[in-house]
Amino acid sequence: MIIDIDPRSGVPIYRQIIEQVRRQILTGQMAVGEQLEQVRSLAARLKVNPMTVSKAYGYLELEGLVERQRGIGLFVAHVRKDVKKPMKTRMVEQALKEAAALAVGMDVSDEDAWKLYEKYCRQYRSKRRRNREER
Amino acid sequence: MIIDIDPRSGVPIYRQIIEQVRRQILTGQMAVGEQLEQVRSLAARLKVNPMTVSKAYGYLELEGLVERQRGIGLFVAHVRKDVKKPMKTRMVEQALKEAAALAVGMDVSDEDAWKLYEKYCRQYRSKRRRNREER
Amino acid sequence: MIIDIDPRSGVPIYRQIIEQVRRQILTGQMAVGEQLEQVRSLAARLKVNPMTVSKAYGYLELEGLVERQRGIGLFVAHVRKDVKKPMKTRMVEQALKEAAALAVGMDVSDEDAWKLYEKYCRQYRSKRRRNREER
Amino acid sequence: MIIDIDPRSGVPIYRQIIEQVRRQILTGQMAVGEQLEQVRSLAARLKVNPMTVSKAYGYLELEGLVERQRGIGLFVAHVRKDVKKPMKTRMVEQALKEAAALAVGMDVSDEDAWKLYEKYCRQYRSKRRRNREER
DNA sequence: GTGGTCTAGACCACG
DNA sequence: GTGGTCTAGACCACC
Numbered sequence: 001m002i003i004d005i006d007p008r009s010g011v012p013i014y015r016q017i018i019e020q021v022r023r024q025i026l027t028g029q030m031a032v033g034e035q036l037e038q039v040r041s042l043a044a045r046l047k048v049n050p051m052t053v054s055k056a057y058g059y060l061e062l063e064g065l066v067e068r069q070r071g072i073g074l075f076v077a078h079v080r081k082d083v084k085k086p087m088k089t090r091m092v093e094q095a096l097k098e099a100a101a102l103a104v105g106m107d108v109s110d111e112d113a114w115k116l117y118e119k120y121c122r123q124y125r126s127k128r129r130r131n132r133e134e135r
Numbered sequence: 136m137i138i139d140i141d142p143r144s145g146v147p148i149y150r151q152i153i154e155q156v157r158r159q160i161l162t163g164q165m166a167v168g169e170q171l172e173q174v175r176s177l178a179a180r181l182k183v184n185p186m187t188v189s190k191a192y193g194y195l196e197l198e199g200l201v202e203r204q205r206g207i208g209l210f211v212a213h214v215r216k217d218v219k220k221p222m223k224t225r226m227v228e229q230a231l232k233e234a235a236a237l238a239v240g241m242d243v244s245d246e247d248a249w250k251l252y253e254k255y256c257r258q259y260r261s262k263r264r265r266n267r268e269e270r
Numbered sequence: 271m272i273i274d275i276d277p278r279s280g281v282p283i284y285r286q287i288i289e290q291v292r293r294q295i296l297t298g299q300m301a302v303g304e305q306l307e308q309v310r311s312l313a314a315r316l317k318v319n320p321m322t323v324s325k326a327y328g329y330l331e332l333e334g335l336v337e338r339q340r341g342i343g344l345f346v347a348h349v350r351k352d353v354k355k356p357m358k359t360r361m362v363e364q365a366l367k368e369a370a371a372l373a374v375g376m377d378v379s380d381e382d383a384w385k386l387y388e389k390y391c392r393q394y395r396s397k398r399r400r401n402r403e404e405r
Numbered sequence: 406m407i408i409d410i411d412p413r414s415g416v417p418i419y420r421q422i423i424e425q426v427r428r429q430i431l432t433g434q435m436a437v438g439e440q441l442e443q444v445r446s447l448a449a450r451l452k453v454n455p456m457t458v459s460k461a462y463g464y465l466e467l468e469g470l471v472e473r474q475r476g477i478g479l480f481v482a483h484v485r486k487d488v489k490k491p492m493k494t495r496m497v498e499q500a501l502k503e504a505a506a507l508a509v510g511m512d513v514s515d516e517d518a519w520k521l522y523e524k525y526c527r528q529y530r531s532k533r534r535r536n537r538e539e540r
Numbered sequence: 541g542t543g544g545t546c547t548a549g550a551c552c553a554c555g
Numbered sequence: 556g557t558g559g560t561c562t563a564g565a566c567c568a569c570c
Contacts, residue, residue, distance in 0.1 A: 007474065012569060023240040049476070049570045088241040093251060095234035100255035102230050104263060105162040106223040110256060114249065116228060120235035121245060128239060145568090147545060174558060184547050189558070197467065204277070206319070206555035206557050282554065293510040319555040358511040363521060365504035370525035372500050374533060375432040376493040380526060384519065386498060390505035391515060398509060415553090417560060444543060454562050459543070476542050476570030545567075552560075 001030075001037045002131055005046050013048055017056035025065050025076055026088050036066060036074040136165070136172040140181050148183055152191035160200050160211055161223050171201060171209040271300075271307045272401055275316050283318055287326035295335050295346055296358050306336060306344040406435070406442040410451050418453055422461035430470050430481055431493050441471060441479040 043050040
């Protein structure tokens with residue numbers, strides 16, 4: 001499992017884990033039925049308290065994105081496409097809405113905003129490609 | 136002063152106040168020299184402890200967005216444009232970056248994102264126009 | 271009476287008044303028996319609340335540097351030289367002690383510190399000269 | 406951590422804490438990465454409310470002198486030298502400026518001031534040497 | 541276990 | 556009248 005933690009970013013660690021795992025599940029980077037890395041193993045790898053990982057997994061279970069099989073571990077759950085799709089778009093929509101609100105307030109033109117947006121997209125896409133090649 | 140607080144949002148109240156006041160100052164919705172609502176008055180209105188408001192105002196003073204006139208109150212400070220500008224763009228940039236990260240992760244095409252973004256901008260611009268006409 | 275107030279300096283206004291009047295009395299710039307500017311007049315001139323001036327004068331009276339003559343006003347008191355002298359040196363000594371403590375802590379060499387000190391002295395001396403010529 | 410509080414000095418307690426910790430960090434008396442005394446522990450020792458200590462630590466974090474590691478505690482941050490240096494010199498400069506203003510006002514000659522300054526520096530340097538040997 | 545936030549209410553400093 | 560500080564104690568978030 002590819003997870004990057006920045007303990008100094010201000011975002012709680014368990015949230016960083018949640019977001020990255022959720023993203024990987026929703027985009028299919030993690031397949032249905034695939035087992036999540038064990039709590040202790042991931043915690044050791046990230047140099048993080050096991051309770052932190054456990055908490056993140058707990059939230060993902062609540063969301064229905066993973067399923068617990070007692071004594072064995074957690075697995076990526078099957079989520080119906082008509083449930084998955086809106087989850088994905090809602091997240092993006094909210095972020096775009098926030099950006100729009102700020103840009104309008106700050107008098108940033110749509111063109112300038114869009115140039116920035118595209119720049120960041122390129123960065124993230126190439127970063128993603130690199131990660132995939134490493135696997 | 137227009138301030139909306141959601142005590143259940145998880146974001147500390149004083150931070151919500153800071154962000155909203157900062158945005159209003161940077162966007163010029165609050166004019167230079169304008170007096171901020173009094174600590175006790177705002178606290179009463181938001182049904183919040185005066186210290187919470189005071190804390191928020193204190194941070195804004197540290198940022199230099201607000202100036203104290205002892206015994207009188209707090210006022211919107213004059214901020215040099217070359218200081219203000221980067222503060223504004225940084226806020227917009229961060230929001231766009233977040234949106235880009237999500238869109239890439241969720242496989243949302245640039246075209247779809249752009250359509251959404253434009254829609255929200257139109258909404259905010261018309262909302263803004265209405266607010267101005269009311270004044 | 272020559273008094274410069276900086277309402278934005280962070281130092282309480284009444285303290286700024288106290289310090290400047292005290293300095294002028296101790297250095298003889300204000301003669302024994304000379305009348306202090308009236309509270310209302312000084313307050314108007316400095317664009318400051320009369321109570322602020324009154325408070326400053328009150329402290330000076332407590333220190334014995336000025337004397338109240340009921341119904342007439344406040345006058346520079348006669349202070350014995352053997353009382354005056356230590357007041358003056360103690361003030362300077364304390365400031366130098368603080369500067370020394372910091373300079374040692376911050377590893378600033380005596381030479382560097384002294385160059386700075388002399389620079390500031392020159393500035394203040396010329397400022398003082400200008401003030402005198404204006405009178 | 407060596408901290409002396411004078412609750413009767415007029416200077417707010419949280420400011421006294423800030424200044425003393427800042428000085429110890431900038432002078433290297435507190436090493437980079439060293440853990441700050443825990444909020445509750447320091448509060449108990451100074452017989453002060455934990456929030457007061459927390460407030461002080463919070464400001465130091467804003468200044469970038471201190472970093473939080475959530476759930477663990479606060480640590481002396483690594484501050485780039487080119488950022489640290491001006492902070493240090495500004496502190497010394499201000500103290501020297503204040504001393505110069507007083508000395509000029511009180512008609513203390515540069516020679517007398519210099520003698521005093523050197524004396525205090527000697528005192529602080531030997532005190533410092535003693536402290537180092539104790540370690 | 542750590543630190544952060546909020547409250548209620550007292551008291552102070554400043555004008 | 557302003558705002559600032561501090562306390563005591565409750566509660567929360569995070570690890």
